[in-house]
Amino acid sequence: MKILITGGAGFIGSHVVRRFVNSYPNYTIYNLDSLTYAGNLENIRDIENAKNYHFVKGDITDDLFVENLFKEFNFDAVIHLAAESHVDRSISDPLLFIKTNVLGTANLLNNARRLWINGSLVRPGTRFYHVSTDEVYGSLGAEGYFTETTPYDPRSPYSASKASSDHLVRAYHHTFNLPVLISNCSNNYGSFQFPEKLHTTYY
Numbered sequence: 764m765k766i767l768i769t770g771g772a773g774f775i776g777s778h779v780v781r782r783f784v785n786s787y788p789n790y791t792i793y794n795l796d797s798l799t800y801a802g803n804l805e806n807i808r809d810i811e812n813a814k815n816y817h818f819v820k821g822d823i824t825d826d827l828f829v830e831n832l833f834k835e836f837n838f839d840a841v842i843h844l845a846a847e848s849h850v851d852r853s854i855s856d857p858l859l860f861i862k863t864n865v866l867g868t869a870n871l872l873n874n875a876r877r878l879w880i881n882g883s884l885v886r887p888g889t890r891f892y893h894v895s896t897d898e899v900y901g902s903l904g905a906e907g908y909f910t911e912t913t914p915y916d917p918r919s920p921y922s923a924s925k926a927s928s929d930h931l932v933r934a935y936h937h938t939f940n941l942p943v944l945i946s947n948c949s950n951n952y953g954s955f956q957f958p959e960k961l962h963t964t965y966y
């Protein structure tokens with residue numbers, strides 16, 4: 764099985780890459796990351812020489828590059844984490860978030876569709892896993908909780924761009940039968956996290 768993980772040099776992605784490389788020696792893991800300010804290969808230095816691991820430097824919004832990558836490696840699954848992920852930055856540069864999070868996701872979906880869907884036939888065992896955020900549901904007060912059926916109500920350019928990407932993932936499932944999975948986790952913290960997430964910065 765060949766798995767493309769995007770954003771694997773970032774905070775959560777580096778943990779996902781490490782887990783897959785170490786736990787599934789029979790799978791080949793391709794880590795696609797453009798190494799923005801948030802990406803750091805030091806986060807995955809310990810597994811960089813593993814036999815089942817390959818790093819690919821590239822941009823998910825580059826359609827020709829992504830198309831060639833899918834053709835060359837014929838992935839069976841995609842775990843999509845690459846994103847602009849910091850809310851404060853989305854207020855100072857919304858278009859970058861729309862480009863990376865919306866267009867980048869659409870580009871990956873389109874290439875997965877080309878590779879896995881043939882008319883009404885879906886290649887068995889394929890899956891596009893999109894890592895999203897609970898912020899698509901809006902803001903919670905001191906009380907309450909979201910569920911998967913909570914209406915979308917994004918409040919920042921970041922969460923609106925993630926909500927848009929969720930809608931595209933769902934649309935590719937309903938329109939083309941693409942096998943997809945979306946998770947909407949709340950805030951994570953831990954090792955290899957970029958320090959900006961631990962405090963609020965005003966731009």
Ligand SMILES: NC(=O)c1ccc[n+]([C@@H]2O[C@H](COP(=O)([O-])OP(=O)(O)OC[C@H]3O[C@@H](n4cnc5c(N)ncnc54)[C@H](O)[C@@H]3O)[C@@H](O)[C@H]2O)c1
Nearest residue numbers: 770772773774775797798799801802822823845846950951
């Ligand atoms: N951190 C959290 O608490 C949290 C919570 C909910 C959801 N998420 C989601 O999880 C995913 C990972 O979050 P994170 O905190 O690890 O992010 P991060 O900012 O630490 O890492 C993002 C990674 O994506 C890469 N990247 C950015 N633009 C790219 C592009 N155009 N092409 C290729 N690579 C690109 C960066 O270089 C970086 O390595 C994101 O999709 C985010 O929306 C994060």
